[in-house]
Amino acid sequence: MNQSALAEASRTVESSSETVLSVEDFTLSFSESAKTNLIEGVSFHVERGKTLCIVGESGCGKSVTSLALMGLLASPPARIRRGTAMFGGKDLFALSEREKADLRGNDIAMIFQEPMTSLNPAFTVGHQIAEGIMRHRHMSKAEARAETLKMLQMVRIPAPESRLDAYPHQLSGGMRQRVMIAMALANRPKLLIADEPTTALDVTIQAQILKLIRQIQEETGTAMILITHDLGVVAEVADHVAVMYAGHIVEQGPVDEIFNDPQHPYTIGLFGSIPTLGRRQGKLATIKGAVPPLELMPKGCRFSPRCPFADQRCRDEVPPSPQLGPDHTAACWYAPLEQKLGARQ
Amino acid sequence: MAIPTLFLVSLIVFGLQKLLPGDPLLTMAGEERDPAVIEFLREKYRLNDPFYMQYLYWVRDVLTGDFGNSLRTGVPVSTLIAQKLPVTIQLAVMAMIFALLIGIPTGIMSAVKKGKAPDYAANAIALSGVSIPNFWLGIILIMVVSVQWRLLPASGYVPLTEDPIQSLRTMLMPSFVLATALGAYLMRHTRSAMLGVLSSDYIRTAKAKGLMPRVVVLKHALRNALMPIVTLTTLLFGELLAGAVLTEQVFTIPGFGKLIVDAVFTRDYAVVQGVVLCTAVGFIFMNLLADILYILINPRLRHPQ
Numbered sequence: 001m002n003q004s005a006l007a008e009a010s011r012t013v014e015s016s017s018e019t020v021l022s023v024e025d026f027t028l029s030f031s032e033s034a035k036t037n038l039i040e041g042v043s044f045h046v047e048r049g050k051t052l053c054i055v056g057e058s059g060c061g062k063s064v065t066s067l068a069l070m071g072l073l074a075s076p077p078a079r080i081r082r083g084t085a086m087f088g089g090k091d092l093f094a095l096s097e098r099e100k101a102d103l104r105g106n107d108i109a110m111i112f113q114e115p116m117t118s119l120n121p122a123f124t125v126g127h128q129i130a131e132g133i134m135r136h137r138h139m140s141k142a143e144a145r146a147e148t149l150k151m152l153q154m155v156r157i158p159a160p161e162s163r164l165d166a167y168p169h170q171l172s173g174g175m176r177q178r179v180m181i182a183m184a185l186a187n188r189p190k191l192l193i194a195d196e197p198t199t200a201l202d203v204t205i206q207a208q209i210l211k212l213i214r215q216i217q218e219e220t221g222t223a224m225i226l227i228t229h230d231l232g233v234v235a236e237v238a239d240h241v242a243v244m245y246a247g248h249i250v251e252q253g254p255v256d257e258i259f260n261d262p263q264h265p266y267t268i269g270l271f272g273s274i275p276t277l278g279r280r281q282g283k284l285a286t287i288k289g290a291v292p293p294l295e296l297m298p299k300g301c302r303f304s305p306r307c308p309f310a311d312q313r314c315r316d317e318v319p320p321s322p323q324l325g326p327d328h329t330a331a332c333w334y335a336p337l338e339q340k341l342g343a344r345q
Numbered sequence: 346m347a348i349p350t351l352f353l354v355s356l357i358v359f360g361l362q363k364l365l366p367g368d369p370l371l372t373m374a375g376e377e378r379d380p381a382v383i384e385f386l387r388e389k390y391r392l393n394d395p396f397y398m399q400y401l402y403w404v405r406d407v408l409t410g411d412f413g414n415s416l417r418t419g420v421p422v423s424t425l426i427a428q429k430l431p432v433t434i435q436l437a438v439m440a441m442i443f444a445l446l447i448g449i450p451t452g453i454m455s456a457v458k459k460g461k462a463p464d465y466a467a468n469a470i471a472l473s474g475v476s477i478p479n480f481w482l483g484i485i486l487i488m489v490v491s492v493q494w495r496l497l498p499a500s501g502y503v504p505l506t507e508d509p510i511q512s513l514r515t516m517l518m519p520s521f522v523l524a525t526a527l528g529a530y531l532m533r534h535t536r537s538a539m540l541g542v543l544s545s546d547y548i549r550t551a552k553a554k555g556l557m558p559r560v561v562v563l564k565h566a567l568r569n570a571l572m573p574i575v576t577l578t579t580l581l582f583g584e585l586l587a588g589a590v591l592t593e594q595v596f597t598i599p600g601f602g603k604l605i606v607d608a609v610f611t612r613d614y615a616v617v618q619g620v621v622l623c624t625a626v627g628f629i630f631m632n633l634l635a636d637i638l639y640i641l642i643n644p645r646l647r648h649p650q
């Protein structure tokens with residue numbers, strides 16, 4: 001199969017399912033003058049009922065990307081330089097503040113990493129959930145309270161009636177994250193963004209929360225972007241995986257291909273997986289070296305200072321992102337690795 | 346906490362009276378200094394009893410509202426306090442309302458518009474509020490508003506019960522003057538409390554729910570920022586009473602401040618003692634109130650785990 005046929009194939013796959021969000025060439029910086037953009041040319045899409053996992057070392061721009069989609073980045077300093085994020089026929093990046101607020105918590109919702117600090121200590125959890133419901137739906141206080149109770153049941157909080165009037169400090173971290181999930185899902189969003197939702201929790205609680213998110217997603221058909229550090233989570237939850245490095249998506253594709261046939265040197269390093277060993281569980285592997293600061297970012301491939309295969313072209317020129325299969329791309333001069341590196345030696 | 350403090354304060358006030366130079370009995374006994382008269386007075390004022398008994402008698406008197414009589418005029422100190430205290434409380438309450446009305450909204454606006462023109466303007470005004478001396482501002486206001494424009498009375502006091510409108514009119518300028526420094530102080534505290542709260546995770550959550558900026562700021566942020574402000578306001582109320590002394594002098598208001606200044610200058614120790622005790626009790630009460638309010642408005646303390 002040649003390139004264009006592959007691209008054709010991937011388009012057919014796309015159109016046969018329902019794309020909820022499609023991000024194209026998203027580029028963002030935090031200062032007017034910076035020569036290098038913090039996020040550069042990021043493209044991905046999420047389908048109804050499907051989960052896209054975004055993985056990558058901390059600081060690579062995962063949270064910034066999700067906050068930008070939510071319209072929660074203060075601008076200034078954040079500035080979206082290029083790109084579109086099509087969601088329900090509208091470009092999220094081109095909406096007015098009012099339109100963004102109308103979407104937030106309604107069609108797009110987000111769960112954050114820090115359950116201990118993400119709830120307002122001054123209000124009961126019932127009030128905080130009901131508030132979001134009343135904001136977007138015409139409901140009386142009593143109706144919103146009944147709906148809130150349903151949500152607390154849905155996220156399997158024990159004795160939900162008594163929790164309605166509890167303050168956040170009276171709940172454990174796991175319970176608070178359940179409340180956050182209830183709040184996020186209260187208005188049946190089409191897209192749920194979960195930014196490391198279990199990182200701050202105990203391991204046993206992590207598994208419960210993850211199972212819960214998975215179950216609810218199956219029940220509601222919500223599309224999900226899940227940001228995680230945990231390869232076990234990726235293996236369990238993801239349909240697609242996008243690997244981010246220093247503000248770029250270096251490789252993305254169906255979860256099986258990313259695990260079994262990674263094509264970008266960074267993905268290989270991160271997943272530390274030799275295909276014959278099968279899927280690696282646990283945390284992402286660490287790769288020698290560190291992400292260079294933005295001012296020192298090489299003008300070619302951003303991974304070149306740490307890449308074992310880097311050559312002069314890698315350092316000087318930004319690599320293309322060839323299609324390696326339906327929906328599978330890798331931003332590397334040597335992708336697919338076996339063929340091209342084999343040819344080099 | 347309040348009880349031991351009260352005990353300590355009463356002991357100090359009582360002890361100070363004992364330490365004061367000069368024997369009041371000698372003054373009372375007159376020229377002759379008849380030993381029999383002195384002995385009679387000693388018995389009458391229980392000066393032969395041990396110190397702690399004297400103290401207990403004194404505490405009993407104070408608790409029954411008997412602060413003794415003014416050495417100068419013979420009027421009971423309690424009567425003087427009952428006359429003057431309401432004046433100063435009215436001044437302080439009006440000043441506090443002014444300070445809150447100025448300080449909190451500008452503090453909020455300044456935090457929301459951090460680093461922009463409104464923030465700089467509010468900070469400049471706050472700085473002048475702190476640095477302009479009260480007596481100077483008072484005199485300028487009297488000259489402009491009372492003398493030139495003839496809008497408000499320059500001095501005096503009308504009880505609220507007699508003529509509410511006139512009472513408010515006379516107190517308007519003094520309370521504004523008294524409020525300036527406090528308003529500036531409250532503005533700065535509101536600003537920094539709001540800035541701290543606005544960058545917290547739960548504010549991001551409130552925005553993520555799609556709440557309008559007004560709701561995010563005035564409900565979710567302010568509710569939390571106000572917790573320390575309420576405590577601060579209560580404590581500052583005590584300081585206002587102290588600050589009232591100067592303002593009452595400038596506007597010649599017959600209040601608590603004027604009472605204590607006059608008493609000090611005429612060495613009317615009984616009055617000084619009564620006023621000091623009263624002020625101390627006021628401070629302690631405000632501290633207690635601050636603690637209680639803090640518990641009432643803080644869900645963490647109201648609903649323990």
Ligand SMILES: Nc1ncnc2c1ncn2[C@@H]1O[C@H](COP(=O)(O)OP(=O)(O)O)[C@@H](O)[C@H]1O
Nearest residue numbers: 030038056057058059060061062063064065077
């Ligand atoms: N408000 C901001 N101003 C400037 N830089 C920021 C801001 N927010 C985040 N960054 C930078 O963006 C980079 C990516 O951050 P983030 O998206 O949080 O990474 P992660 O992938 O761990 O979620 C970090 O290097 C961080 O320093």
Ligand code: SF4
Nearest residue numbers: 301304307314332333
């Ligand atoms: S382009 Fe070059 S430096 Fe970048 S990942 Fe590929 S081989 Fe490594």
Ligand SMILES: [Mg+2]
Nearest residue numbers: 059062063195
């Ligand atoms: Mg992050």
